[in-house]
Amino acid sequence: MSQLPQQPTPAPVPTSADVARLAGVSRATVSYVLNNNTTMRISEATRRRVKEAARDLGYVPHAAARSLRAGRTRTVLLPVGAVPEAPPHQQVVSELQAGLRRLDYTVVQYGSGGLAPDEAARAWAELRPVAVVVPPALSLTPYGRAVLTRSGARAVITLGAQPVDGAHALVMDQREVGACAVRHLLARGCRRIGVVAPADTVMAPSAAPRLEGARRAAERAGAHVEPLPLRYDEDDAAELARHWRRRALDAVFTCNDEYAMLLLRAFQDAGVEVPGEVALVGADDLMLGRLLRPRLTTVRAEIAPAQPLAELIDALVTRPGGPPEHHDLLRARVVPRESG
Amino acid sequence: MSQLPQQPTPAPVPTSADVARLAGVSRATVSYVLNNNTTMRISEATRRRVKEAARDLGYVPHAAARSLRAGRTRTVLLPVGAVPEAPPHQQVVSELQAGLRRLDYTVVQYGSGGLAPDEAARAWAELRPVAVVVPPALSLTPYGRAVLTRSGARAVITLGAQPVDGAHALVMDQREVGACAVRHLLARGCRRIGVVAPADTVMAPSAAPRLEGARRAAERAGAHVEPLPLRYDEDDAAELARHWRRRALDAVFTCNDEYAMLLLRAFQDAGVEVPGEVALVGADDLMLGRLLRPRLTTVRAEIAPAQPLAELIDALVTRPGGPPEHHDLLRARVVPRESG
DNA sequence: TTGAAAGCGGTACCAT
């Protein structure tokens, strides 16, 4: 079609007025037709003319103008931080997106890396979202919550481990994963448990709470938990394995199966026997755990389906009010195999 | 603060008019002050009063109103499909986001799963983005490109393997990964090469082009490529390994290191020797490849840094025109280890 | 059945 190189003055963007002019009707009529507004009766002939004109011009309505006029949006904002979230969260986002789309919301992920929490909240509020879902890696202050509410957000939801004053919380508490692993190891008689906490940025968001959960579960039973910082790096793992015996630990929980594999390999190279000398438990139930020898015992975090979450958001939007609710989206379960 | 349960009539969202009233000035003055507009000279006292009023009211400007007035946005739209993109793309997105933020663009990821390509393009156009970056998994038709351009998008960029008529293309051609693997295997004397192409949805986006690239490279050399469909599943891998010898292949390229691990384990359980009987090459250079025995030879896809991409977008936005450019973002390189 | 016009919130021109 338009083979011409772009003009220095680009063709103006067609508006509903242009459509009206081309179809020989008023802007009001254009609006009625294109929105299938049934309260007004428009003749079939006019309908056709308007639609044709819109198509010919390549007319697309201006979302900002529309929502400005309407006084509200159907935008659900999902801020995203600089580093990607843990996989279970990704899955929630993906399902949530689909569920909200079905309910006719517009889901927008908004890059907010590098902003201070309150700045970020203001930036989100500028978009006048009807709901905001804050991921675990980003923080929302009570002030931020207030700004969003005052700017018209009918649902403010956090997905982190700890709820924010006044916001609804859908807790994905990764601490339960660590706690679950430790309880399993305690049941098997382990008393001195190392927890591999990656220093890595990518893994950090889920690792820190998992370590925390492990620690608390151990404390409650009077057992010992020792944090083992480890880079995702063969040399670092070999180093850890080399001086293993002097730590006198009888079990390790790695916050992730991939770290478990790394450590398992290092143990094997160093002659430390798994599970004989040390029990090993990973997390996330990745396929690779099944392929290792010994097969890897792991903790699987199961996420509640996100469709109800989408419906909760919709309910909050249509009927706001009621006290903040807290739900737990995550349930942890041990998948026992051979390593521990 | 507002401990009261939400009123049936929620407090109205404060506007610049409210700020003006509270500060005892006009809306114009409010605008000047809050935008640090230097062309107008505003007394320091007034400035302070306005800022204070804005803070007290929790005023946040309305992005839609602003861009409506301005006639343009600084929104760069990154549509996202239903299934997540391959990791290298994720990285590009993440860097791109940071780069564009530095250039003062607003990056918005817009969930577009389940829409037909042309519908999707219209939905994108409604947001009047100044630039659109279409990921590999989504398709853009020439019509879609035209709609976006007509609605004011100054840069339309595709990241897929094949360029779209009239759009700028930043090619991330995964075919090169497959071709690279095959060339390596050919150089080592292999002539009958199996290519594991996951039936899985998650891996499919990058796997299909990788298979395609492998095929073409083999054809050129008169070698044979045999696609090996494989689910990410131990039983399926065992099945493949059990009847391995009758296929008489001397090499396998798996479109991903994880599949390579799966297959390697199956080979070992079935007594097929790697690399003695069959050479094995993976892709993506995951850490686990280094941990396998034999260590996994792999193809690493290196992505050009995204900062220049952000700058390209900025250049296209500020000075549109010029013919569509094509850049290649991906370079593949073999990391030779022990498996093939 | 259709059209004229007000107004959503913010910006920028032109007065004062």
Add this chain to the structure above:
DNA sequence: ATGGTACCGCTTTCAA
């Protein structure tokens, strides 16, 4: 130095 006001594109009464 500040205020009045037109206008961006769209929807929605109200009148014809």
